[in-house]
Amino acid sequence: MRKAAATVWQTVRSVRRRLAADLSDLREGQWRLPSLCPGWDVHDVLAHLVDTARTSRLSFVRDLLAARMDFDRANADGIAREKRQDPQDTDDALKKAVDLTRTPPANLATRLVEAVVHGEDIRRPLGIRGSYPEPAVARALAYQLRTPVSFGGGRERAAGLRLIDRKTGAAWGRGDGVEADAVDLLLAVSGRPVARERFSGTGAGRLAAMPAGRGSGRR
Structure with a gap:
């Protein structure tokens, strides 16, 4: 620990x-x-x-x-x-x-x-490119996916979707597939706007169209 x-x-x-x-x-x-x-x-x-x-x-x-x-x-x-x-x-x-x-x-x-x-x-x-350790992004995403929006998470935004990290193949959830870089998945479930072309899969349009919200700023 x-x-x-x-x-x-x-x-x-x-x-x-x-x-x-x-x-x-x-x-x-x-x-x-x-x-x-x-x-x-x-x-x-x-x-x-x-x-x-x-x-x-x-x-x-x-x-x-x-x-x-x-x-x-x-x-x-x-x-x-x-x-x-x-x-x-x-x-x-x-x-x-x-x-x-x-x-x-x-x-x-x-x-x-x-x-x-x-x-x-x-x-x-x-227009500044960020770089973050993949395990840290994956852990942050997993936390957001199990945390309700009302508590700063993004669980409801990802309901019915299977999110797939295109770099590592790691996946979370069940439903229509959405493949993207893990940091883009994290931003989207946290209520941030992410360009539609960053996502692929049958659930891509749905995730990209999620309404924006402050998300992680609520703690």
Whole structure:
């Protein structure tokens, strides 16, 4: 168990470090680009990542109570708390938070979901190619598939579908087949828009047409 946890945090640290480096020379206007996360721009998502990196079990409960048990309000409060006037200062804050291993009271796989999905929320609108360890993406996807949408997962979005990672052949679920890179499957079940041409199979159109949602931002 300890070895599995150590692997998760090693991945999270690596993903945070690479993302901070990718954003170190953005132009002013790029920070205001809409992210894949509905209602949040690139700078908002970065501030959210800083906030979640600093969130412990105790502070999560405290912040949720302060937000009157409203997850979206708690997230908005966290963004406001960590979003600096100069976006590069927010990026510096992520660099300082790289090695933190704090977590809210949730399955540790949520840290992988946060790292990968929010990493792509930022990178794809900017045209930056991300790279993530395949086992980490697979674990994040498996977690999202067994977690209801109301809890930040994507179980309902994948109901009646068999998702297949075209690189490894790993598969999840039963029903109409959808083949794609695992990271695209993860984004789609997490409520992110993914181009239809990234999917193949009889269930491809259905998955690509799923309505967007904040998904992993709800923790």
